[in-house]
Amino acid sequence: MTTPVLRVRDLRKTFTLHLRDSLRLPVLQGVSLDVAAGECVALVGPSGQGKSTLMKCLHGSYGADSGEVLLARDNGATLDLATATPQEVIQVRRREMAYVSQFLRVVPRVPAIDVVAERRVDADPAANTLDDEAHAAALARARDEARSLFDRLNVPQGLWDLPPATFSGGEQQRVNIARGFIQPATLLLLDEPTASLDATNRRVVVQLIEEAKARGTAVVGIFHDEEVRDAVATRCIHVRHDA
Numbered sequence: 001m002t003t004p005v006l007r008v009r010d011l012r013k014t015f016t017l018h019l020r021d022s023l024r025l026p027v028l029q030g031v032s033l034d035v036a037a038g039e040c041v042a043l044v045g046p047s048g049q050g051k052s053t054l055m056k057c058l059h060g061s062y063g064a065d066s067g068e069v070l071l072a073r074d075n076g077a078t079l080d081l082a083t084a085t086p087q088e089v090i091q092v093r094r095r096e097m098a099y100v101s102q103f104l105r106v107v108p109r110v111p112a113i114d115v116v117a118e119r120r121v122d123a124d125p126a127a128n129t130l131d132d133e134a135h136a137a138a139l140a141r142a143r144d145e146a147r148s149l150f151d152r153l154n155v156p157q158g159l160w161d162l163p164p165a166t167f168s169g170g171e172q173q174r175v176n177i178a179r180g181f182i183q184p185a186t187l188l189l190l191d192e193p194t195a196s197l198d199a200t201n202r203r204v205v206v207q208l209i210e211e212a213k214a215r216g217t218a219v220v221g222i223f224h225d226e227e228v229r230d231a232v233a234t235r236c237i238h239v240r241h242d243a
């Protein structure tokens with residue numbers, strides 16, 4: 001078997017509720033899992049058991065009390081996201097790790113097309129030189145790719161050049177999905193990517209996930225929609241407080 005892209009070892013995470021006499025809430029109590037290239041692991045379990053908390057640990061947003069979150073990097077090194085520095089986390093997020101949350105973090109005044117294209121430009125070495133022409137060419141390429149994703153996700157063309165702040169929930173979610181998928185990643189984290197979508201667009205997202213798996217991306221997701229989960233998951237992992 002090839003080395004997994006992601007190895008989680010005995011991960012423990014406790015929240016301390018400072019407004020409630022420092023009450024300690026142990027959420028992850030020894031989670032271990034491996035995810036290989038091309039696999040899609042679905043996190044399942046009742047509400048409040050720690051699925052989103054685990055995703056945030058995998059994304060390097062939360063540290064842990066103990067345990068490891070080992071990501072195999074493109075350069076052959078391994079990074080422990082549980083103890084990585086903010087700079088290391090930012091670096092792997094640029095090219096190797098993508099996260100699609102349920103909600104879009106909207107940047108005021110940036111048009112939808114650039115919310116998506118920027119993610120690609122940030123990851124493109126050709127765009128990050130002092131050469132203005134190379135940067136402009138990379139931006140033009142990224143915008144073309146963003147347009148084709150918007151097309152597939154049925155985002156109305158009239159919205160492409162508008163900032164997404166006023167878009168509907170489903171429209172914002174599709175911008176978020178396009179942003180998450182435009183840059184091929186080693187590890188793709190999906191937190192309810194189809195929550196606000198209609199059946200047609202759910203099918204497009206299923207196709208995008210299948211294409212990512214076929215490229216060798218390791219996918220971890222929370223999918224409350226069982227039809228989507230059944231279509232994409234190669235395995236389910238139960239997340240429970242007493243795991």
Ligand SMILES: Nc1ncnc2c1ncn2[C@@H]1O[C@H](COP(=O)(O)OP(=O)(O)OP(=O)(O)O)[C@@H](O)[C@H]1O
Pocket residue numbers: 015016017025027045046047048049050051052053054
């Ligand atoms: N930042 C936080 N501070 C304190 N407690 C938190 C924090 N985030 C989550 N929790 C608590 O941790 C527990 C797990 O929450 P989490 O959101 O990970 O569950 P979940 O399994 O994703 O739930 P759902 O399926 O409802 O989204 C819950 O009891 C929640 O109240």
